[in-house]
């Protein structure tokens with residue numbers, strides 16, 4: 001199996017996909033939030049038929065035959081309406097990220113180059129001169 005690994009800037013890649021979808025004829029409404037869904041309840045089956053949206057000081061409603069909910073972790077359909085989202089307990093953890101400018105690289109020229117460094121402090125700092133250290 002051939003595995004190709006490449007590093008992309010996420011925002012650039014997202015834009016590339018969005019632009020391509022538009023070129024292929026998709027109507028894209030950017031900076032527009034779906035605030036709620038409306039459902040029809042005909043013949044005993046309830047299905048989403050329209051969405052209310054808001055964009056800065058504009059709002060409106062759009063109707064559709066099919067809905068693909070791609071709201072990611074927001075999970076509009078699953079969280080708010082179907083209430084069927086299950087969390088994997090072993091993945092219930094945290095992610096931290098940030099962006100800095102004007103900083104150097106940790107451990108330049110060593111095998112630890114660019115490695116993150118975490119310090120977990122317990123108790124009061126002045127009482128713990130040697131905090132537990134975790135190196136990523």
Ligand SMILES: Cc1cc2nc3c(=O)[nH]c(=O)nc-3n(C[C@H](O)[C@H](O)[C@H](O)COP(=O)(O)OP(=O)(O)OC[C@H]3O[C@@H](n4cnc5c(N)ncnc54)[C@H](O)[C@@H]3O)c2cc1C
Pocket residue numbers: 032033034035070071072073074076095097
């Ligand atoms: C810091 C970080 C690093 C990650 N690194 C990796 C990685 O290296 N590799 C990897 O495979 N995965 C990674 N992931 C996970 C990956 O980003 C997600 O799994 C993936 O983006 C999920 O894609 P999605 O299309 O389901 O949702 P998303 O990419 O989250 O897209 C959901 C979209 O829906 C929009 N939306 C949400 N609610 C509404 C609403 N009410 N109305 C209108 N639009 C709405 C959001 O604005 C967003 O644009 C990372 C995630 C994070 C946070």
